[in-house]
Amino acid sequence: MLSRRLAIAVATGAVAALSLGTAAQAAPARHAGHEATLRTLAERPDLLIGTAVDTSALAADAPYRADVASEFSSVTAENVMKWEVVEPARGTYDWSQADQLVSFAQKHGQEVRGHTLLWHNQLPAWLTSGVADGSIDTGELRAILHRHITDEVRHFKGEIYQWDVVNEVFDEDGSYRDSLWLQKLGPSYxxxxxxxAHAADPKAKLFMNDYNVEGVNAKSTAYYDLAKKLRAQGVPVQGLGIQGHLDIQYGFPGDVGDNLARFDALGLQTAFTEIDVRMTLPADATKLARQAQDYRRLLDACVAVKGCKSFTVWGFSDKYSWVPGTFTGEGAANIMDENYVRKPAYTALADGLRAAARRTGRH
Incomplete structure (x- = not known):
């Protein structure tokens, strides 16, 4: 995802509520219970419709919990699988919040995307300070990274269908991001x-993940070239995660279909991993219509290629969106509003799934 830190602490009572309350309480009458949900409309058996999950909301908010369970066939941990959360002190792991999400998913017949093993943000303080003061040298840093990836992937072995192994490793011009990892370990990291990651769980599909790679551009081409190079060397790169953080004040990314098709031809899976479409507030009918169009165009591009295996929105309710706290004056980025009322964007996705199903003769 884009650089940001979101609150991830869960009160003791909320943790208990998540552990004991996975059977969601009945949601208020926001929409008729007999209506189809996104997960029931997915065109292909191998196309998963997902959402990022705020585990604090999952524990404390019954309508949120109900919609996570009913609308989606895949969930992604918004924060609780990131390194600063799972290893807050060196050598001391805390899997509790991530384990609760996995348990919730299993009880509701959902798959889990793992996010993320390696990023330049949300690293534990003990790691960044150790590198900064020289107490962790290059050799030790590589060993620490090896252990972190191995331990996390093994902990969730058999429970994660796609891992975002590396997140945001290129800049917009296609050059390597000048991160701690590049500086200390070089691009071989x-x-x-x-x-x-593959050694720790050979069955999980392993992805590169980034923003602004929806269409054909310098950044997405850098990923294409890297994937082609690494696969030729036998490195198990198996997918590209396309985040899909869009803003209606800009034009829709060009050549999205062509971009997916070239990764398809390379033998890689693709996935839209973090979709939201923000706007300058206040929202109005014109802005919501444009937002709906952008969601639909991403979905249409995904269902048009065989290799696009999952389509994940980065949260589904504006109530818990990260956008207002990051982009001043912007928001309303999700497919439901703060009261879980379905917006035109939701309808656009539902209609897109129905259309795709009709084309394949399933409905």
Whole structure:
């Protein structure tokens, strides 16, 4: 995702509520219970419709919990699988929040996307400070990274269908991001991360993930070239995650279909992993219509190629969106409003799934 820190602490009572309350309480009458949901409308058996999950909301908010369970066939941890959460002190792991999400998913017949093993943000303070003061040298840093990836992937072995192994490793011009990892380990850290993750869980599909790679551009081409190079070397790169953080004040990304098709031809899976479409507030009918169109165009591009295996929105209710706290004056980015009322964007996705199903003769 884009650089941001969201509150992830869950009160003791809320944790208990999540553990004991996975059977969601009845949601208020926001929409008729007999209506189809996004997960029931998915065109292909191998196309998963997902959402990022705020585990605090999952624990405390019954309508939120009900919609996570009913609308989606895949869930992604918004924060609780990131390194600063799972290893807050060196050598001391805390899997509790992530385990609760996995348990919730299993009880509701959902798959889990793993996000993320390696990023330049949301690293534990003990790691960044150790690198900064020189107490962790290059050799030790590589060993620490190896252990982190191995331990996390093994902990969830068999429970994660796609892992975002590396997140946001290129800049907009297609050059490597000047991160701690590049500075200390060089670009080989990317291949190493995939090899270590594959060794820890050979069945999980392993993805690169980034924003502004929806269409054909310098950044997405850098990923295409890297994937082609690494696969030729036998490195188990198996997918590209396309975040899909859009803003209606800009034009829709060009050549999205062509971009997906070239990764398809390369033998890689693709996935839209973090979709939201923000706007300058206040929202109005014109802005919501444009937002709906953008959601639909991303979905249409996904269902048009065989290799697009999952379509994940980055949260579904504006109530818990990260956008207002990051982009001043912007928001309303999700497919339901703060009261879980379905917006035109939701209808656009539902209609797109129905249309795709009709084309394949399933409905």
């Amino acid at each position: 990317i291949a190493d991360a995939f090899k270590w």
